[in-house]
Amino acid sequence: MNKLRLTRWLVSLPPTLFLLLFFAAPSLLMIVTSFRYPGEFGGLAPLSAPETATAEGDSGLYGMTLETYRFFFSDVLYAEIFLKSFAVATATTLICLAMAYPVAMLIAQSAKKYRNLMILLVVLPFASNFLIRIYAWMIILGPESAFSHFVNHLLQALGFGPVMLLFSPFAVIVGMVYVHLPFMILPLYTNLEKHDPVLLDAAQDLGANRWQRFWLVTWPQSLPGVFSGSALVFIPVLGMFAVPDILGGTGDILIGNLIKDQFLGTRDWPFGSTLSIMLMLAVLCVAGLSTLLARPRVSR
């Protein structure tokens, strides 16, 4: 018994160390950074920088300050951009779910010898670089593309004016859904595959129709897959900056773009850290809320 425990510890130590080194430590660094002053040439101002502190009328204990947080809460602008990012992430997650569920079910229900091939096909796009796939969407959605012409002809026939597909919120959602769809299909599939078909037979014997069998038997059992898939889509979408950068129009800025800007263009590491911390807190709130909701309800 004791030996087993020791082995368990030994096996789990390297990953734990890895997480500590590469997750906990950077997070702590980020928290400290958010209370510092930005350096003139990027990075941080030296810790003992009384001249900057006094010049800005801040108490500035040892070059630490609450300035970035004050700046964050002084304007509704940043709350707006958070809301917008959450809206985009929610929409992407729901669309991914709606598209992935049938695919995952199809794979789970097909003959065993085809399943691996189908999973391979789902994962295959990862073989080419993510940016190249996004650039491909640029060509597909461009105003002179066959797809654009087709959509606009259709709209014209229905009596609407032509639309620009590329550089629009629509293009951003398309890109996001495209990139993240496999992350929804895979957890759903691993969950659905394990369902016992006997349960469905039993439901049928008890008089449940097709829809009832899905809604009362399959769906509740698949909820863990739904939640893990949703987390795998929702959280990366929140931080994504490349897709809105490439496919988005003039208004498609998300929180990820703003954070990237702070570290590159603006060279404001403290404010970038503050934004990242706020994002983490927001994600934790959402995750906490969803675990609360997902908790199995006590029967009456």
Add this chain to the structure above:
Amino acid sequence: MSIRHALACLLYLLCLLVMLAGCTSRDHVTENTAGKHDNILRLFNWNNYISQETIEHFEQECQCRVTQDYYSDNEELLAKLAAGASGYDILVPTGNAMDTLIHQHALRELDKSQLPNLKNIDPHYLGTVFDPANRYSVPYAYTMTLLGFNHEKLAELGLPTDSWAIIFEPRYLEKIKGRVTVLDSQRELMAAALKYLGYSANDTDENHWQQAKALIIRAKPYWAAFSNTSYIRELAVGNLWVTHGYSNDMFQAAQDAKKTGRRFSIDFAIPREGAVLSLDSMVLHHSGHRPDLAHRFINFMLEGGNSAELTNLTGSGNPNLAARPYIQPEIIANTAIFPEAAQFARLEMLEDIDHTRRRLLSRIWTEIKLR
């Protein structure tokens, strides 16, 4: 049983070792390899910013090898250096990035006795505010931030092409709605707006910034996107009609449109209100192992013929007077690459701003993007 145990233990230790090795600094690695291949000049340069023939000529002349790494903007250069990239002999930053590097004491002073060809540089491009005595830098090439446009389309619509008004005034924009992009750069777009309003590109007065913001937000609904690179292709294939961007990118778009036999031509011009000039300079990074080769390279690049190869390839502006005879005549004649004296007087180089201003500008920029 015991053998399996021992094996497991060994494997485990190996894993830990690999992890720890991953944590040690990679400086040792670079130093070791630099020791082995002594005769190498390492460049850290912009994408597509030197001709392959030039590299080969230099390799023959110095009996050495040249290796290159690339960056696509100054922020990337600074970020990579800040993250510990080292061993580069020569960097080619733009003025304000060079300013940062000088203040970080990241550069090595030049020994001008090894650079007799420095006399070839047009004095207009020497002694910039960033390095007044050229202690660290030698001008390499320059670009201007200007307007590129579809010549036939704009002529057909009767729109002016010599003023920033075309990207800021709704009365012009409504004819080209959705066919315009501007740079996704806080400083560059603000500079264009400030220039159009009659202020300096380096103006930091908050009221002027607010005016520029209002101007940009009013024009934004007519723009297709903020774009830093994709506009080159979109302009060349005819999807875009007016773009705010860099002169060498416009040159590339014009070449592409010509090569693919489009029914239109791409043209570019400096707006009459003035524009931003970005002068890229060769500097020596302190981490370089071969300052002697680096000086030879700089002197080599200052020779007219070698310097001209870059301009003929990329359409970048050339501060080297001795290069003029080797540059293709139609490039020399293009005033959007070699501006006339009156135009040159209205060009400005972007200077760095302090961190409170940067934060304020970033907020204005976020507002512009969100509204």
